[in-house]
Amino acid sequence: MGGFFHSVFALVSLIILIYFLLINAFYLLFTVLSLFGIFRYRQLTTFVNFREVFRLPLVKPISIIAPAHNEENTIVESVKALLSLEYPLFEVVVVNDGSSDQTLEKLMMFFQLQKTRRVFRKAVETKPIKGIYVSSLDSRLIVVDKVNGKKADALNAGLNVSKYPLFCAVDSDSLLEKDALLKIVRPFLEDPEKTVAAGGIIRLSNGCLVESGHVVRIKMPASFLARFQIIEYLRAFLGGRIGLSMLKSLLVISGAFGLFRKDIVLQCGGYRAGTVGEDMDLIVRMRKFLHEKKIPFRICFIPDPICWTEAPESMRLLSRQRNRWHRGLIETLLHNRRLFLNPRYGSTGLLAMPFYAVFEMLGPLVELLGYGTFVACLFSKLVNFPFAVMFFFVAIVLGTIHSLMALLLEEYSSHRYPHLKDILIITVFGVMENFLYRQVLSLVRAKAAFDFLAGKKEWGAMRRKGFALGQVNQ
Secondary structure (H helix, E strand, O other), rough: OOHHHHHHHHHHHHHHHHHHHHHHHHHHHHHHHHHHHHHHHHHHOOOHHHHHHHHOOOOOOOEEEEEEOOOOOOHHHHHHHHOOOOOOOOOEEEEOOOOOHHHHHHHHHHHHHEEEEEOOOOOOOOOOEEEEEEEEEOOOOEEEEOOOHHHHHHHHHHHHHHHOEEEEEOOOOOEOOOHHHHHOOHHHHHOOOOOOEEEEEEEEEEOOEEOOEEEEEEEOOOOOOHHHHHHHHHHHHHHHHHHHHOOOOOOOOOOOOOOOOHHHHHHOOOEEEEEEOOOHHHHHHHHHHHOOOOOOOEEEEEEEEEEEEEOOHHHHHHHHHHHHHHHHHHHHHHOHHHHHOHHHHHHHHHHHHHHHHHHOOOHHHHHHHHHHHHHHHHHHOOOOOHHHHHHHHHHHHHHHHHHHHHHHHHHOOOOOOOOOOHHHHHHHHHHHHOOOHHHHHHHHHHHHHHHOOOOOOOOOOOOOOOOHHHHHOO
């Protein structure tokens, strides 16, 4: 019997090692592709003045849609930032999704909103709209007040009310840099027929100095949790999404900042109500629709249009956020499971869906199993030191290398952290995250899988400190 258990244990150990080797091989591939992608992008934009976009006749106007629910601490600064963006023609549609705080009141007071009888076509079903307001200070600002229906429903209401052919979905608690629209619209100018969606990079505003709705000074946050998330975001966007985009396998355009062709989104039925992962769900359904209609398309990630957002600085809020993200991932993959390994859907079915299912959805469970096996190797009679050493190397050392390569990509692509001290801090936290932080988040995501099976649909409130409150570390 002992020999049987030893054989099973050895087999499990081998499977875990192969799994970790494969996932790190994919991450290395994405990072290498990202390097080439950034290099090519820099070559294309070296001699481009993005403000020349103002003079191009093909530039299409953009509707910025910003859902807001209980965002009284950040809403005014965020809207001010949106209205100050550099772009030829755009409107800002803020959707107050049944806020129970002073979100609407602050908007009405600061921007002098006036109720209007604006007529719109109800292209997608939403919760009832209670009123539509226009700012008397800036007619580009439209505020929609509606019954709470959660984020996907609020975005659909914004789609109904908006009037332009491109729409930019942003979080109302985020800040876009002034030239963000000029940069993210580039693929729609290069290939207007095929380009249906583009995403920009999300960076953390924690610790930064914000004035008049813009980040004017970048500094390290005091919070250790926020510092860990800086390297996470760099790894996810620069070390992952550029590579996936080059492989035509990008399944996520961040809900905090993405630009879309409105006609295609409406043909897909808009955002799917009730989902907690509306951003990924929309991209997967768009890919499904376009493959089935045999319409050539392009969904891409652009490395330098920047959106600043405030990351959670407490473990409770961070756990709530990551739980929702992972439930949204599982829900999207299962809802669109017919695409899995289906050659009809090209790289979406043969590469993107399997990768996200095997390495993103199942990753936390396999990772925890690996840590458990690692501990068992060290403290049981089934000691397997070769496995322990290999697992440590693959899970910890390669993970650290991947994080540091993402930091190098950041330095090469935009160099947003000019001080050596900041680079050293990020490097240290890129190493430290492999000891406890990463394991805790694996537990959080594993719990999310069980919460999904239990039918949990909660969004989870994310209270922000606000850009004017505690966002500056002198």
